[in-house]
């Protein structure tokens with residue numbers, strides 16, 4: 001009879017308890033800054049939260065030798081003034097084997113020079129147009145380098161005003177600036193030809209991003225590049241030499257600065273992967289850590305940070 005019917009789940013609850021149960025749970029606090037708000041409007045919810053936490057939330061770590069260091073929450077976006085320099089240094093570090101091998105290339109059969117190109121194109125700030133532009137660049141560079149195994153490096157850098165600006169380091173058979181202007185009739189092309197040993201300095205320029213002053217515009221550029229690879233390498237010259245240089249450069253360090261760098265999945269150069277954070281003074285991993293706490297709290301001596309044990313080192 002009635003026993004087979006499910007009991008009313010609200011039968012024993014007061015009206016106010018029911019009201020609480022029926023109130024939708026808000027997942028995230030509403031974004032505070034105009035940039036976070038804009039990212040939220042674009043549907044990039046987690047980027048919006050990360051943007052608001054960047055530089056404001058920290059975790060404190062303590063190693064077995066009682067050194068304390070802080071690890072800030074970062075949004076890891078290249079359109080963030082606080083994060084851009086670090087992202088650039090990490091990329092420069094990852095590309096250092098390529099730079100080392102190309103800048104020391106002495107084989108007379110290999111190119112003695114490279115061309116550094118800035119391509120300015122009036123491409124609207126949206127994903128569709130950026131990915132079409134990127135694909136057409138790759139096609140045209142493959143054509144320029146047809147039959148040559150040399151390495152070409154392309155970087156989609158971002159916007160200056162209304163122009164999409166792409167910096168390219170072209171390491172191939174020498175080409176006159178006119179060759180590039182003919183290859184890219186829809187872009188304004190600036191070309192500089194230099195000797196191989198200057199490649200390092202130009203790689204640094206290649207990875208220097210122009211960040212708009214307007215934070216809402218920063219959010220729009222982030223959205224435009226969201227999910228797109230921001231740089232790519234074409235060509236396979238000197239692969240063995242570059243692999244050997246990587247082996248030597250990346251395995252010899254027990255340097256904590258190096259160990260703290262994020263690594264990248266080779267399949268997707270824009271997907272950062274976190275490595276465990278190590279003490280910047282002794283290189284040991286943390287034995288205690290706080291949860292995420294507001295930056296303001298660690299400046300207040302009345303509230304010592306809540307420490308949690310994380311692991312034990314031998």
Ligand SMILES: [Zn+2]
Nearest residue numbers: 054075080083
């Ligand atoms: Zn940031």
Ligand SMILES: [Zn+2]
Nearest residue numbers: 063067279282
């Ligand atoms: Zn330490």
